[in-house]
Each structure stands twice: as structure tokens, then as C-alpha cells.
Amino acid sequence: MNIMGALQDVWNYQLGTGGPKVWEVAQFVLIIVAAIVIARVIRTNIRRIMKERVPKNTLSNMEKLVYYTIVFVGFVIAMSTIGFSLSGLLVAGGIMGIVIGFASQTVVSNLISGLFLIIEKPIKIGDGVNIDDVAGIVEDVRILSTTIRTYDGIYTRLPNEKVFSSNIQNYVAHGARRFSYSVGIRYRDDADQAKEIITNLLESHPLVLKNPAPQVFVEELGNSSVNLKVRMWAPSTHWYGVYTEMLWKIKVALEKEGIQIPFPQRVVWFADTLKGDITTDRQA
């Protein structure tokens, strides 16, 4: 009887004057936990069902919207159990918002930048990008920050304000991209033949696009070589593989046909004819 009575006293104990009772606080915590659990279950199911049907970026935004809406609704319901009405909460929230806004301008700035990033969509999850000299794959675009996995595999978090105000290079925003090489051949080699060999090689590669057509032309008559410019387009999602593959293939194809890539060389002319026979000297 005493134990039960004590428990009941604790259960009904009022926290502070006019404050909520212990059971009300327990109810508050329970509702919040339930809301989070429900939100997670629904988020997981949305991910499972929609994973192959909607783009990754849309799915991520959808998940976040559903998750935070459920948690917010749970929070509002939970607040009413400890005596806070929704209208009171909104008024308090408004005042608190102003206070917090002044106190944390950076957070608000990141938040607004995040919203603009989600609306404007200069980057999407999975895109290869370079933002503020951080190059890598976009892992997530959150409300306050954007996370990037660099090509070295390093997790990098960028505040959204920085992302929004930086120059963003999105390597896969367009379907195709162009890249180029400079290839030097000897002056004695036939540049037209070299152009034909390279063009045929590019034609035979599946991922070097047919249109826009690759370009091969003499770019410069250099000190030691005739420099050819080789330009090609490839699908943005696969360009790097082509880029790393083709230069060596060009070199091998040219050499197979007797066209060589020369070493730097310099012809030296003497003002006076050399005295003495070098050949004779050597023999001597």
C-alpha cells in the first residue's frame, strides 16, 4: 500500500508551481518517441517503395518532408499534453524565432540558403561537383549543410551559405561534356596521317560521341613537335573513364604506324665553322 501510494504520489507530482505533472511529462516523452519511431518507419518504407521509381534527389527531399512533418505534428500534440496550446506555441515560437534569429544569424542564413538550394537545384545527390575547391560526389543536401564525398573518399560538410554563395561546377548537369589532349608528333611525320589514325580510333570507341563529332587538328608548330589538338565529347557520367583511357591508346596507335612523339630537341648553329675533324679526333 505504501509503495503503491508513493508511486502514485510521484506519478502525480507537480513539477514547479503550475507546472506539468510527472505523468504528463512521461506522456510528452512517449508521444515524441512514438512520433520519431513512426516517422522512421514511414521514411524507411517510402525509401523501399520509391527507391527505383523516383530520382534519388526527389526521394531524399520526400523522405525529409515526411519525416519532419510527422515529428513536428508529434511535437505539437505532445506540447498540448503538458499544457501548451498550439496558438500559444505559435506566439511563443514567433517570439523565440526572432530571438533565435538574431542570436544565430549564421544558422538562419544556412537554412534559407538550404531552402534555395533545394528549390533551385544547382546540384543533386549523386552529382559530381566542385564547390569552393572541394571536388567530389554530392552525398546529401540538407537544410543546413551539404555533404560531399571527395574523390579521395573523405566526408566533407559544407555550410549551405557557403555552397549558395560559391561558384558551383556541376560536372554532370549536362548530358555530355568535352575534353581535349595535346599530342605532339615529329616534323618529319605526316600530320594528315596522324589525324586520320586518331580520328579512326575515336570513331571506334563507343563512348566518344558521334555527334558532336570529335575534332583533330594541328594546333601549333612547336619548338620540337607539331602539336595536334584532339577534342572529343563523352557522356558526362562516363567521361573520366574515356579521358584516362584514350591518351595512351592514341600514343600506341600512332607509334604502331611509325609516327612518334618526339623528345624536346634544339638545333645549334655555330657562327664559325668548327676547326678540326671531329670524326678524326674521335678515332684518334
Add this chain to the structure above:
Amino acid sequence: MFGTYNLDVHLEEEGIELRVEGTGRRRRYYRKAGGEEVEKVVYADRAKLIVCPVEPVNVPDTTISEHLLTELTTPAVIASGSRDTFYVKFPVEIGVFVVDSRDVERIDIFTKTQPKYTLYGPPERGIVCKWWKSDLYMEEPEVDRLFEGVMQVDVKNDYYQWMELHHVVFWAFDMKIFYNRHAFMHAHLTIQKRTIGETSFITHKPKNMHKAVDIYQAKGLKKLKEKYVMEWGFQ
């Protein structure tokens, strides 16, 4: 080569070898085509093997493109308001599926053709397409059936001017492939404006033909739209 087989099949045709060996639940799938060899272990109680043509956008990589651009060797000039039918060839990709009463699973896709890609539209907004060049035929052409298929194209020019057609773009999600001796598709092209047209595929199964396995349907990917809008012209 095309057809439905038990899991003890051995096929050889035009440099392609395909076989399933073993007994009981564990079988070994082996395929050789060109210089490429593929081996997989298949665990199945009761299953069949389907070998059929699939949407020609999967080799060398399924993620590169979902569209096929057929470039015509001879452009077609089409009068305003006219309708006509012509035939083109398309590259054949051969899909191998295991199927039981519950599910279909793709285990292999290969081709004898040399894949090539192109950009349809401007670099900033265009799409990467699988590229194929074909003559334009007035009657159904003969084909090397493991290399090329036949596509019948019904064209309609709704634009008020003559139009010159150099290429047509098709969306793989929408393709309906049939086969008997060779692969076959029946497409429709409507020219709406100078740079806008619509391509779609006819679902009706031709007589004496089998319907090929639809990869997208097999994977439960719903087709939200059944047409492709060519936005960047026909030249």
C-alpha cells in the same frame, strides 16, 4: 537462338555459344560471344531460360542512355499532311532471363553490334542516345537476325510544311519488341512542328510472333508515359 528453354540448353549460332550445365538446383550458365565470356551459377528448382531481343540500350552499360537514335543513310522528305510507312534496322541486343512462376530475372545481355553513342539536341540540354545508322527501306528488309532487327515506322506529317527526316529518336521505356526469326518493332512517328515530333510504339502483337521480355516491366518500373517527344528536330 531466340526462345524459351529448359535449364539444360546448349545453343551455338553465328559465333555465339550459350549453355546451361549441371543438374539439380545448382546450374552453371556460360555464354561466349565475340571476345567476351560470362559465367554465372544459377540456383533454381523449376525455372525456364528465355533468350530474346531486348531494348537496344543496355550494352555496354545500362546507365548511359535510355534512347535510341536511328540515323537514316538516306533522308526522307515528307509532304505536309501525308502518311507513309517505311522500315529501318536497329541493333539487336540479346537478353537472357531466368523465369519461374514468381519472378523474371535478367542474367545476361550481350550484342554482336559495336555500340556507339551520340548527343541529340544541344550540349546543355540534349540527351545521350545509343546511335545506329540504317538505310530506309520501302519493304521489310532481310537482316542478320542476331545482329539487326527490323523496325516498321508509320510516319505522319501533321506540320503544314514539307519536312526532311534525317533521324528518329525512340525511348527504350516505351519499346515493344517481338520476335520470331528476327526481332521486330512497330513504331509511330508524328511530326507536329518543325522541330517537334512524337514517337511511340504499337503494342499489338503481330501474327506468329512472340513478345520479348520487357526489362522495365520485369523490374516493376512503371511506365509513366508512353511516348517520347523529339524536341530538337529531325536533322
